[in-house]
Amino acid sequence: MSDILFSLHSWPQAILHIDGDAFFTSCEEAIHPELRGKPIIAGGERGIVACASYAAKAMGVKRGVPLHEARKKCPDLIILPSDYETYSLFSRRMFNVMRRFTPQVEEYSIDEAFADITGMRRALRASYETIALNMKAEIVKELGITVSVGLSLTKVLAKVASKHQKPDGFTPIPGRMIAKYLEHLPVEKIWGIGHATTNYLNKMGVRTALEFARLPEDTIKKRFTKPGMEIWRELRGEAVYPVNQEEKSTYASISKTKTFSPPSNDADYLFAHLMRNLESACLKARGYHLAAKRIVAFLKRSDFSYIGREIKLNRPSVYPMELSPELRHIFVDIYRSQDLYRATGIVLMELTKDANIQYTLFEDALKAERVHDIYRVMDEVSEKYGKHSLHLGASHLIEVFGRGKRGEPTAREKTRFPGETKRRHLSIPILHVKV
């Protein structure tokens, strides 16, 4: 079955996907060489495993489990607080190395990127495989972290390829080989295929990516929506998704959550966190000139179950001051004093441009304008003195208790060079070696 041909050409296009291997912990190993090869995890400040090194994974430590469970699996586990400052410096460097080979690089997330190297063979005097390997070698050499590289015809296939061999892998999937790699791949492993689609496909008797890719076009058209159709075409080697080099300038939704340990059932404290989530989400939304029409607020219980409610606003808003009464209603509705909660969260949805928002008929427009002005000033203040320098009374409790128990400060936070302040650091990662 694997000799089915989706593409007669090996490389009608060449798309690369680079994925950092256990990125957070790899960065930690690069700046703390003494930790190399040891079982370490990042995420100590959240009380869960945000990223486990390969040594920790070998001991059975998985991403997302609580720390006490991880410690049970591996008593020697080294737990580090996440140092996002350093990780984003490494991330930026990884993207910069990729841009030496092609300007068309899409920063997909902190540890993943796509690059379109179609047509670069002549300019770089190398085959697509060699270009990919050179890119990988430079990242390893200059950053001291390993990455897994997938090379194929489309973004979806490149992602299949980079996952195929991990860590430190390189997998090229030329057009003629597509079927071979899809043959044993379960459909749920395909980028963009979620729970619902997987169940639906399984009911149709489709279990592997190859079976999905071989469905006739009529069936796809009849039974699937546009995204399904696009993934189907991508799997067959037809590039639908472009490698987008523009920075993200808009969002479909914005979410902010906060996990704290130990869990709490203190209503004021929980509401303060929820309020701060709302303030953070709104701050980010205002930065992109967006306003939300729908808002979801949720609490996560200590048994990891969720409870939440949604509010639909009668006009878009991004001002916590306007939204706080609604948030209070939701909170009162979902909070139970007998339960312990470990996280709060807010999702802003149906984001629209915040220009020309029409006030509703019975609303005090003057008051709304005043709120708008207040937030313009508040944003200027936070630009100058740090986020949330000015905040609503309801979230002030966080400042009183400290911003949640953050645990140990990171190695970067503990280092301050002459002239650096808490908010301004040199933009070069620090090697923590005693010499």
Place this chain on the structure above:
Amino acid sequence: MKQKRSIQTVQKSVASFFSDHRRMPSYAEMINLFGVKSKSVVHFWINKLIQKGIIEKDQKGHLAFTKNAFGIPMVGSIQAGFPSPEEEALRDVISMDEYLVTKPDSSFLLKVTGDSMIGEGIREGDLVIVEKGREPKNGDIVIAEVDGEWTMKYFIRKGKTIVLEAANPKYLPIKPRSELRLGGVVTAVIRKYHQ
């Protein structure tokens, strides 16, 4: 005495204010700084500096030096005899950042904790810039892991063997027994005497 103001003297006075106070002066402060009588004259000079690309206004109208302004101008060798026009002697500028960190994507900072390179003038507490992935040349200072210990030493190649030598008679040269792992090559040393 009446001074003649030029764009250079104005720039110099703003720059020295900035290095003393770590902020830009206000228009009111610039009246004294430039030795002028009114803010409108200040405004005139600020516009000149903006036109020259020495300072810029951000979105909120705050003044800031442009990136170029911090490059320290390298004036060609000083000649005796006829002074050459300044413009001819000026080269293109690089910032201190670019000067110190030539490979920004593979450089790391390291704070020195020991005294093994004291003879080279590298003291405890100094910052060194370490370039990862650079091939060390004979005599380069390297960061290396030898038999489980990290050190900063001269990289000396004697025929086929590699010896790591300290710039301090207290420490004996090291011949890596099992393996030598290079952390990088030291490309610069920084020491600040004041905040």
